[in-house]
Amino acid sequence: MNFLITGGTGFVGKHLVDALHQKNHHTYILTRSPDTNSNSTLTSYIGYDHPIEQLPAIHGVVNLAGESLFGYWTKHKKEKILSSRIETTEKVINIMKQLDKKPEVFINGSAVGYYGMSEDLMFTEATEEPGDDFLAHVVVEWEKTAKQAENLGIRTVFARFGVILGKEGALPLMSLPVKLFAGGRVGSGEQWLSWIHVDDVVELLMFCLTNPTIQGPVNFTAPNPMRNKEFTKILANVLKRPYWLPTPGPLFRLATGQMSKLVLKGQYVLPRKAQEHNYTFIFPELEHALRNLYQSA
Template sequence: MNFLLTGGTGFVGKHLVAALHQKGYHTYILTRSPANSANSNNSTFIGYDHPVEELPTIYGVINLAGESLFGYWTKQKKEAILNSRIETTKKVIQMIEKLEEKPDVFINGSAVGYYGMSEDLIFTEETEQPGSDFLARVVVEWERTAKQAEDFGIRTIYARFGVILGKSGALPLMSLPVKLFVGGKVGSGEQWLSWIHIDDVTELLNFCLLNENIRGPVNFTAPNPLRNKDFTKVLAKVMNRPYWFPTPAPLFRLATGQMSQLVLKGQYVLPQKAETHQYQFIYPELEAALKNIHRGKL
């Protein structure tokens, strides 16, 4: 089978492409500069202006492109976070529209930020009311743009990612204070962190691609979220470092600006749809997930 991807060279994209190749599938990776990437037996890099009539039958399209959330949220940064997602998704929808034979499935990247922030509510895919903060507004607009794929009769999935743990992504930044012996809770420590191991991300993406009964929003989070204070305590244990140096919320806000809400606030998100469809998590518990990533040597 053939798959068309955006964001194929990013953190999640690289892992997904490798997983697809292991299953014998071919990937067509959309990029702004295809000439700078080397094709292989299983991967072909193409530009957004690539003639769609030259593509083979595409079984699935996966859209993972978007400006990183990390960095100080200036007005320009926030515009890039929103526009990169919307504009890329529009281009992908336009390509799908031109395909004579439509793909069976379209997975669009999304985020648990859809639900907004709360310390006491539990969110599942049945939660329809979105939050009202910046990230929630971004996700709502992103999913609304991707929803156009449904007009072509394509099974469409919105992969609402939690905090993805792996060698790249958020974990190295989260691990740094602990590694430097100044780790501890951030702010109150009561804020929930809905996490997922990168291996479960790629396996669940594959699971959704091939399961014809799955559509709509899917929460990509492990079944056991933790509060910030407990997450950091497990992280310190795995790293064999002390857990004693809390970071006051005002100090963290001063250092990171509005981006601080990613850490100071959170949400308790459960993967109800994945579990309903019998997906078996590889890493349902945080300690095993962290040990796998770092082999006990952070």
């Protein structure tokens, strides 16, 4: 089969492309700079200019592109976080409109930030009311743009990612204080962290691509969220480092600005739809996930 991918050279995208290649699928990676990449037997890099001319029949489209959430959230950074997601998604929708034969499935990257932040509430895909903070607003606008694919008769999935654990992404930043013997809870430590191993992200993406009964929002989180204090304690144990030096919330906010809400607030999100469709998690428990990542480093 042929798959069109945006963000195919990013953290999750590279893992997904590898998994598709293992099943002998061809990936067409949409990128701003196709000439800087080399095509291979199973990979073709195409630009945003006249992509239709370079595409065969496409079975599925996965949109993973967007400005990183990491970094100090200045006004400009926040504008980029929103605009990069909306503009890329609009371009992908426009490409699908032009295809004579429409893809069977469109998976649009999204985030559990849709639900807003809470230490008390539990969120599943049945939670329809979005949060009222910046990230929730971004996700609402992003999914609204992606939802246009449904009008084309394309099965559409909103992959609401939690904190993805891998050798790239958030984990290296989260583990740095622990590695430097300065690990401890951040803020109150009571805030929830809804995490998922990158291998489960890829397998669940593949599961959604091939399962015609899955559509709408799907939470990409492990079934066992952890409080920040528990997460850091397990991480310190896996890395054989002490767990003793808490980071005060005000200090963390001073260092990271509004992005600090991602760590200081958090939310308890369950992957109800994946479980209802009998997806089996490779890494349902945090310690197993972390040991896999660090022992294979």
